[in-house]
Amino acid sequence: MDKKIAIIFTGGTISMKIDDDLSAAVPSLSGEEIMRHVTHLDEKAHVEINNFSALPSPFVNPEMMFDLALLIESYIERDDIDAVVVTHGTDTLEETAYFLDLRLKTEKPIVLTGSMRNGSELGYDGPSNLAAAVCAAVSDYSKNKEVLVVMNDEVFAAREVTKTHTLTLDTFQSVEFGPLGIVDHNEVIYYRNVTSPSPHIPAEEIEKNVHLLKMTAGFDKALFDYLIDYGAKGIVIEAFGRGNVPPTLVPSIKRAIGLGIKIVLVSRCPQGRVLDTYGYDGGGKMLSDLGVIFGGSLNGQKARLKLILALGYNNDYDYIKNIFENDL
Numbered sequence: 001m002d003k004k005i006a007i008i009f010t011g012g013t014i015s016m017k018i019d020d021d022l023s024a025a026v027p028s029l030s031g032e033e034i035m036r037h038v039t040h041l042d043e044k045a046h047v048e049i050n051n052f053s054a055l056p057s058p059f060v061n062p063e064m065m066f067d068l069a070l071l072i073e074s075y076i077e078r079d080d081i082d083a084v085v086v087t088h089g090t091d092t093l094e095e096t097a098y099f100l101d102l103r104l105k106t107e108k109p110i111v112l113t114g115s116m117r118n119g120s121e122l123g124y125d126g127p128s129n130l131a132a133a134v135c136a137a138v139s140d141y142s143k144n145k146e147v148l149v150v151m152n153d154e155v156f157a158a159r160e161v162t163k164t165h166t167l168t169l170d171t172f173q174s175v176e177f178g179p180l181g182i183v184d185h186n187e188v189i190y191y192r193n194v195t196s197p198s199p200h201i202p203a204e205e206i207e208k209n210v211h212l213l214k215m216t217a218g219f220d221k222a223l224f225d226y227l228i229d230y231g232a233k234g235i236v237i238e239a240f241g242r243g244n245v246p247p248t249l250v251p252s253i254k255r256a257i258g259l260g261i262k263i264v265l266v267s268r269c270p271q272g273r274v275l276d277t278y279g280y281d282g283g284g285k286m287l288s289d290l291g292v293i294f295g296g297s298l299n300g301q302k303a304r305l306k307l308i309l310a311l312g313y314n315n316d317y318d319y320i321k322n323i324f325e326n327d328l
């Protein structure tokens with residue numbers, strides 16, 4: 001045991017207990033208090049604790065993700081720190097993990113974890129998840145990987161993982177590709193590498209005026225028009241199936257692109273990529289001809305964060321198109 005890791009606590013259910021007056025879970029455990037439940041950790045690594053925040057993850061926004069990225073950068077620049085673990089609420093964990101994945105470039109492991117049951121519940125899974133995350137973080141096999149998410153003894157790539165269930169301990173899944181590996185007997189075992197590594201976006205600022213709209217049958221274009229008039233710099237459309245929208249939205253998309261707003265298309269299907277397969281009004285071919293940028297197999301919430309970072313770095317159309325269509 002000669003490795004040293006930083007553990008950054010941000011909040012989430014892993015830091016919560018039931019409040020007697022509310023009869024509901026609220027943040028209440030500090031990093032030090034959570035760590036007291038993790039047995040034998042000192043046999044695995046030296047630990048430096050940072051109580052970054054104590055927030056439920058629905059409170060987390062891209063500015064905080066950016067601040068967190070800078071904090072992690074300050075740790076990975078230190079010679080005495082070998083890896084960084086971040087605890088986070090599960091509701092937006094995949095978003096923070098992917099944001100960090102795009103923004104940070106390091107060979108040192110960065111691992112996010114959380115819990116589904118709070119500290120007042122039977123079977124609190126925070127300590128075991130944190131222990132597994134530390135085991136993954138200290139492994140030399142975790143070097144030069146993407147940002148990792150470790151939950152329920154499984155290891156996922158930030159790019160691929162999503163929260164799939166409101167309750168269960170195995171809620172985090174890479175629905176399309178499966179886990180990268182597992183944590184077994186305190187060691188990480190990798191089965192495969194990430195399918196397509198994320199590009200590095202070294203943005204020094206973010207563009208916050210970027211939004212996500214999900215298509216539904218008969219989608220009212222008033223919502224899209226509102227975002228144009230609101231001055232949106234980017235709009236991600238979570239489209240139907242292979243990447244299609246209702247024909248009634250096409251004039252608004254045309255107007256937005258004419259104003260220089262970057263429109264990124266992903267699918268509301270949990271698996272598969274978007275492509276310009278369909279030639280009808282509102283079909284992918286028409287959207288591609290109009291200048292809509294195709295976002296591969298990213299889900300909507302991740303495509304939004306990628307656009308927030310990419311536009312913060314360079315709002316040139318060709319750069320944005322390339323980073324979404326060629327640099328998946």
Ligand SMILES: NC(=O)C[C@H](N)C(=O)O
Binds near residue numbers: 013089092114116117
């Ligand atoms: N399991 C969790 O952490 C969910 C919680 N609502 C959060 O994201 O903060």
